[in-house]
Amino acid sequence: MEVFINKTDSETTVRFVGRLDTPASADVFKALDPVINDASGTIILDCKEMSYISSSGLRIFLTLRKAASAKGGRIIVKDICNDIRQVFMMTGFLNLFEIQ
Amino acid sequence: MAHKRLLDPHCEMILQEFRDNLPLFKETRAFLDKRLKEVLGEAGLILAALESRVKTEDSLAGKLELKGNKYKSLKDITDIIGLRIITFYTDDIAKVSTAVEKLFEIDWENSVDKRKLHEIDSFGYLSIHYICSIPDFPYRVEIQIRTVLQHAWANMNHDTGYKSGVEVPKRYLRNLNRLAGMLELVDEQFSIIRTELTDYRRRVHALVASGNLSDVPLDGDTFRSYMELEPFDALNKRIAAVNQAEIHEVSLLPYLPVFKRLGCKTLGDVDKIIKEYSDAAYQFASFQLGLTDLDIMSSSIGPQDICIAFILKNGGGRVGLKVMLDILNGESENNEMMAEVIEEQASSLPFMNK
Structure with a gap:
């Protein structure tokens, strides 16, 4: 999995490419450290090129949600594929995020 | 300066x-x-x-x-x-x-x-x-x-x-004093409203605690009090046990408009739906989760799957499911696709064929 972070004045976009599975999670979590520490603005999680998400990946999303909620930020999950949308639904995560 | x-x-x-x-x-x-x-x-x-x-x-x-x-x-x-x-x-x-x-x-x-x-x-x-x-x-x-x-x-x-x-002309001073009188009344009314609301919440809380749920109208305050009784807790734990999952607690208040849409007028109506549809919701959840190794879920899984079971059992079909998803997640074409998937998955489950 590759993670690309692009920060502008108004928002931070995190682009995930590949599978957010358990082996990838530790590195992804590390890469997202600056985003988690500065979660006061709008954070867009661009999932257009994410093909899979595991429980570890969902935990990373939850950490981002908690950080944004504590700092008055906003998380937008963008372009998730149908399989990941189903994972969100079957775990009760669907209405935890603003999904576009 | x-x-x-x-x-x-x-x-x-x-x-x-x-x-x-x-x-x-x-x-x-x-x-x-x-x-x-x-x-x-x-x-x-x-x-x-x-x-x-x-x-x-x-x-x-x-x-x-x-x-x-x-x-x-x-x-x-x-x-x-x-x-x-x-x-x-x-x-x-x-x-x-x-x-x-x-x-x-x-x-x-x-x-x-x-x-x-x-x-x-x-x-x-x-x-x-x-x-x-x-x-x-x-x-x-x-x-x-x-x-x-x-x-x-x-x-x-x-x-x-x-x-x-x-020196300020008297007519302005008089207007200022009229305003002062009005604001004093407004201040007093705010305090009265707060006292009445506190009293209402106390009474509702007592009714919820005593179990007289059919007497309690469904609104934001009463639903919040009802949530303190953790009515979805047993179902959530049952669903979590499927994969030994961790439950992440979230606010369930977004489900208030969904239950209203399902026709609930009192907390008694909500309670009845939970009791009647918990088994069906469990069937649906375990069907979905059983083939995965997902070991984290949010506490909204219980109300979500209860509402799904209620809608499908009462003929709401994919249209009803889409309305529910629109209320929870905002209107989107994706909700239609999700509604279709849910309907298809549930169609073969025992609760749909009883």
Whole structure:
């Protein structure tokens, strides 16, 4: 999995490419450290090129949600594929995020 | 802009004492500001604002220029440090006053409760001004307590320039006083509404606790009280056991409009749906999760799957499911696709064929 972070004045976009599975999670979590520490603005999680998400990946999303909620930020999950949308639904995560 | 004041030597001496002690005033102001916020916070009081300031040199010089002979020393000026506590409700003024009286020694002779000064036919500035002594601090401080509306009125009244020495035409003063009377009524109504709401919540809480759910109308307050009973807890734990999953607790209030849409009028209706559809919701959840190794879920899984089971069992179909998803997630074409998938998955489950 590759993670690309692009920060502008108004928002931070995190682009995930590949599978957010358990082996990838530790590195992804590390890469997202600056985003988690500065979660006061709008954070867009661009999932257009994410093909899979595991429980570890969902935990990373939850950490981002908690950080944004504590700092008055906003998380937008963008372009998730149908399989990941189903994972969100079957775990009760669907209405935890603003999904576009 | 500050302008050069013509002060006599006595007033200059007072002004110099102020300059010499300015660091002490600033330090004391910060301490009092922090201490009051702590004490009032501990008392559970939610304030609109707590403001504090040290009088500016220019403002003090102006005061001395106008009435310097009245003061023997700087200690006679009681508002060098001023704090203003602004409450939302008139009821809270008494609570704040009690806290301030406990915290500081009040110079009652110089303190004013302007609420008590008004005659039955007069309206205007209502506020408490305490002159307080602080241990180990040789000067006194002023603490004002007022509501947001009193504060607004006082500021507007101040803006008319009544203190500037320019006489304000009577018709404006009369209008300001009419406004003061109206704001006093509004302040009183806010307090009454708060008391009534608190009372309503207490009664609802008692009804929920006693289990008389059919008597409790479904609204934001009652649903929140009902959630304290954790009505989805058993189902969530049952679903979590499928994959030994961790449950992440979230607010379930977004489900209030969904239950209303399903026709629930009372908490009894919601309770009945939970009891009748928990097994079906479990079947659906375990069908979905059983083939995965997902070991985290949110506590909204229970209400979500109960609503899905209710909609499908009552002929709502994918249209009903889409409405539910639209309410929860905002309208989207993707909800239609999700509704189709849910309907298809559930169609083969035992609860749909009973």
